Amino acid sequence: MIDESSGKQEVIEAYRRRAPRYDLAVRLFDVFAMSGFNISGWRREAVSALGLKPGDTVVDIGCGTGLNFPLLYRAVASHGKIIGVDLSAAMLTQARQVVAANQWTNVQLVCADAAQFDFPSHVDAVLSTYTLTLVPDCGLVVSNACEALAPGGRIAVLDMAWPRYCPLWWRHVLFFLRSYGVTAEVLRRRPWEVVQTSMMELFQDFSVRHLWFGFFYLACGAARHTGKGAP
Numbered sequence: 001m002i003d004e005s006s007g008k009q010e011v012i013e014a015y016r017r018r019a020p021r022y023d024l025a026v027r028l029f030d031v032f033a034m035s036g037f038n039i040s041g042w043r044r045e046a047v048s049a050l051g052l053k054p055g056d057t058v059v060d061i062g063c064g065t066g067l068n069f070p071l072l073y074r075a076v077a078s079h080g081k082i083i084g085v086d087l088s089a090a091m092l093t094q095a096r097q098v099v100a101a102n103q104w105t106n107v108q109l110v111c112a113d114a115a116q117f118d119f120p121s122h123v124d125a126v127l128s129t130y131t132l133t134l135v136p137d138c139g140l141v142v143s144n145a146c147e148a149l150a151p152g153g154r155i156a157v158l159d160m161a162w163p164r165y166c167p168l169w170w171r172h173v174l175f176f177l178r179s180y181g182v183t184a185e186v187l188r189r190r191p192w193e194v195v196q197t198s199m200m201e202l203f204q205d206f207s208v209r210h211l212w213f214g215f216f217y218l219a220c221g222a223a224r225h226t227g228k229g230a231p
């Protein structure tokens with residue numbers, strides 16, 4: 001049986017250690033962009049898939065150090081709103097510094113488990129990059145996001161996956177994954193399948209693009225319901 005609270009503590013501890021050098025590590029990964037492994041390029045695509053307009057409200061689930069914020073800010077402008085949610089106080093400390101350095105006054109940071117986050121109603125978009133794989137209740141996050149979105153509001157999930165052709169022992173070769181909270185338990189759970197299935201059921205115009213030999217995906221959709229998000 002999975003002990004969720006110890007899994008959560010493991011994630012909090014992993015990102016407490018990672019937080020100060022997280023952005024640098026991401027920049028190092030960007031060196032491999034030429035081989036199609038394009039962490040930041042996919043991030044730009046995910047934000048662009050949200051179709052944001054100035055004045056919109058967007059929730060960034062698992063916002064981490066705020067690497068999506070410059071892109072989101074450019075899209076929603078100073079009269080829009082960005083709500084960043086993360087489990088790790090250490091990652092949010094870094095995000096807070098970015099917000100302060102840029103003098104952004106329209107960014108709200110919330111320290112919470114994504115699965116327990118109480119979405120505000122009528123949000124225009126929900127984004128999650130490289131996070132939902134780490135959330136045991138990722139299906140609940142997708143359905144809560146769907147409830148919160150205004151009709152036509154968009155969701156984009158960019159995350160890692162573990163292709164079926166790839167034996168689980170390969171994770172030992174990709175040893176650094178563990179320091180980002182990606183354990184064997186996470187890979188066995190196959191959360192990317194839960195996210196994609198939930199999105200397919202709940203959203204219209206669902207699309208998924210498999211990236212870099214299937215180790216990543218970008219899934220997008222638009223809300224069609226009249227739930228909490230409807231005016």
Ligand SMILES: C[S@@+](CC[C@H](N)C(=O)[O-])C[C@H]1O[C@@H](n2cnc3c(N)ncnc32)[C@H](O)[C@@H]1O
Pocket residue numbers: 011015061062063064065066067068085086087088091112113114115128129130131134135136180
């Ligand atoms: C790989 S980082 C991604 C950060 C950021 N989205 C990015 O694209 O750089 C994963 C983030 O997910 C957060 N996280 C993990 N489990 C979470 C949960 N249950 N609820 C909210 N955030 C979570 C971690 O604290 C970490 O900041």
